[in-house]
Amino acid sequence: MGFQEIFGALPEASAKAPGRVNLLGEHTDYQEGFVLPAPLPYSTRVEAGRAEGRVEAYSENVRELRARPLESPPQGDFLDYLLGVVLALREAGHPVPGARFYVRGEVPMGAGLSSSAALEVAALKALRLLYRLPLSDREVAVLAQRAESAYVGVRCGLMDQMVASLGELGKAFFLDTRTLTHENLPLPPKTRVAVLDLGLGRRLAEAGYNQRRQEAEEAARRLGVRALRDVADPSLVEGLPEPLNKRARHVVSENLRVLRGAEALRRGDARTFGELMVQSHRSLSQDYEVSLPELDQLVEEALGAGALGAKLTGAGFGGAVVALLEEGRYEAFRKALLSRFPGLRVL
Structure with missing residues (x-):
């Protein structure tokens, strides 16, 4: 099954982002500290298409299709992350009218490997392609964190989204979360x-x-x-x-x-x-x-x-x-x- 089978049209953009494992630096990122995660060879891939006034998404992991108008509150499901990134883009001034998503996730959920950040970053990178948005990988990470904190309700720091967007496989990602300077080691x-x-x-x-x-x-x-x-x-x-x-x-x-x-x-x-x-x-x-x-x-x-x-x-x-x-x-x-x-x- 794929995007076309669910939505009756071909996807217009796709992107992926990895999960991460944190080698050192737990609970320091929201205190503007230093962290040292590493991306994993397990990714979440998102295919995207246009929509108006709503977000629709199918997740292979949970085998569910969900849809919600843009003004909807969070409901505690996987669609929160996708609606959250669309709203974060709109609040930042990017004209995103809505989206359809098909999600394939390899990152184990609930294992502390940041499946949520992988989903957010992959969705944002797909939307960047779909709507030709002038966003850097660093800006993608900031918007992903904003979505999870402001909409989903988890007051996370920026580590997970930064490594999902900017990390390199086989290397540790040293990040100063105050200045956002980083180095792949x-x-x-x-x-x-x-x-x-x-x-x-x-x-x-x-x-x-x-x-x-x-x-x-x-x-x-x-x-x-x-x-x-x-x-x-x-x-x-x-x-x-x-x-x-x-x-x-x-x-x-x-x-x-x-x-x-x-x-x-x-x-x-x-x-x-x-x-x-x-x-x-x-x-x-x-x-x-x-x-x-x-x-x-x-x-x-x-x-x-x-x-x-x-x-x-x-x-x-x-x-x-x-x-x-x-x-x-x-x-x-x-x-x-x-x-x-x-x-x-x-x-």
Whole structure:
């Protein structure tokens, strides 16, 4: 099945965007900090055609056709992301009257691999072609984030959309979310990244993400800074009340880990980078409290199976684990983990 079978016409434009795994830098982007994700070889492809006054979309993943007028409120389904990007374009002054979409998604949903940003960026790039919009890849990312935050209701930072729009496969994407300066850095020689998905799925807007963001904002306010990115010394957060001290401790230390991680990648130092991943996970689990016992166990098992580093990836409250390992150990690593977790997907 395809666009023509659903809508009775050929698509007029198509585009794709990858999911991402975050190597370092969780919950730092909405505090104007540093992040270090990497695009995955799994993409969402969107075919698009013109429409007037509405957005229609068919998703192969959920096998549903949905349609909604432009003035409709969000309804908690996949169409929210597509209507959101159309509205973001219109609010930015681009004359987009509506659209039809056919969506094919390879990015596992609910695994913390940013299937939503892949969908938003792919849809925006298809609309850019369809309506000949003068948008750079960076502007696409900004509009995608605006759609998810303002319309869908998830107050996400800009990391996912930037790496989906500007990242390069096989490289880590170092991003300063305040200035939007970025650099694609090669992964260490003879290593590979593995994504470990237990199928724990989650819903960000309903699982505490917005609460953590509010706690980080309150911590920054009490410390008298614009964002926690402006706190360079982790000891400065210790005077905050619980749990704000723990939330701020994670964000401040995580920013430092990203900067050290970028330097490790520039040196090709896989061992140091792996150690930073482990530190990141422990901070996410103990200070930011967004891990789950299943994820903590999977991280420890991955390290025991030979990973140089492992951590949860994404916002937490479910999702997946990312591991860095020597390329030659991948098959033994995979077999060891599958023997412990029979339902595990190793991507």
